[in-house]
């Protein structure tokens with residue numbers, strides 16, 4: 323049993339990261355299990371009104387906190403009208419004390435129509451875009467069922483670079499038939515487009531997706547574990563050559579260009595989630611709450627119209643769970659976990675949250691490093707985090 327250290331968890335968190343979910347897409351990609359929906363006509367006015375109302379609900383109970391970042395995620399937020407994005411940013415700035423250099427990110431798909439809205443988003447206050455490129459290769463894009471071509475992706479990235487001070491894009495690797503040399507060249511080319519941040523995801527087959535059934539029917543085969551690992555290593559090397567370090571398992575950045583919003587998740591700081599299916603971890607009157615919202619857009623909007631929020635769950639997160647979550651998130655980061663911040667945030671001393679014998683073993687084999695101030699996973703340890711955590715965490 324993990325014993326909380328009395329008086330340690332103050333349950334106060336001054337800073338806040340804000341996530342806003344836009345749940346609509348032009349089509350459903352066959353690999354994707356995010357909360358995204360296709361509608362003939364998007365109920366734009368209703369959705370935006372509900373997002374603004376739920377944001378006001380959160381603001382009223384959270385108080386005038388310091389706001390470090392806003393992230394418009396999806397779904398496809400680049401289907402939103404720039405004036406709607408501006409209205410939500412305006413509401414957030416009015417409700418919270420926004421940092422002078424607040425990071426405001428919008429996830430964008432690279433079709434030409436969406437790229438055409440980039441200038442409008444910048445005028446609305448967005449200062450960072452995260453573009454869902456996935457691949458620059460036409461055959462790979464067809465396999466992934468994407469609505470855009472490689473050339474469009476390139477143009478979207480080039481346009482974004484002119485318009486936004488900060489830019490990231492997503493790639494998916496470990497596709498059927500992918501070989502290391504071709505992938506290495508593709509990543510090198512992509513990085514030459516001068517993004518300062520790259521998110522790289524291994525293709526995962528999620529239950530409930532089209533790919534899940536196709537993969538079960540053996541319509542395609544995924545690369546073996548060893549090849550997938552080689553592809554990852556090649557990416558780390560190419561990113562390193564371009565000056566981007568793997569600051570988190572799947573995320574690479576130039577020094578200072580790390581995603582502040584995502585760092586708030588990994589450092590286990592407070593974040594509020596607004597919109598259908600959005601999650602949050604917010605400190606309220608000395609207690610950390612896990613919040614989640616109804617996933618279906620119209621049902622969520624109905625709840626917001628009735629109650630001010632589409633919340634389905636608002637649960638206090640106890641010390642054991644806080645410690646577990648902070649470990650799971652923090653070990654993903656190259657910087658690891660600060661022992662003092664961990665104790666402050668969770669109310670539990672880190673050494674009380676882990677199995678000490680397992681920790682010694684994992685340090686011995688070179689997967690973890692423990693210093694006076696930090697626990698961190700080595701690069702080899704981070705690759706094996708899924709296997710390592712169940713052994714480590716009590």
Ligand SMILES: C[S@@+](CC[C@H](N)C(=O)[O-])C[C@H]1O[C@@H](n2cnc3c(N)ncnc32)[C@H](O)[C@@H]1O
Nearest residue numbers: 353354356396397398431454492523524525526
């Ligand atoms: C929530 S999606 C939204 C981005 C945007 N709608 C798009 O598709 O470009 C965020 C990212 O998750 C990644 N992703 C989604 N499903 C995945 C899967 N099954 N395997 C690997 N990466 C996935 C993609 O790289 C995607 O860009």
Ligand code: SF4
Nearest residue numbers: 347350351354358397
């Ligand atoms: S990957 Fe992006 S565009 Fe495709 S369904 Fe998922 S959220 Fe929508």
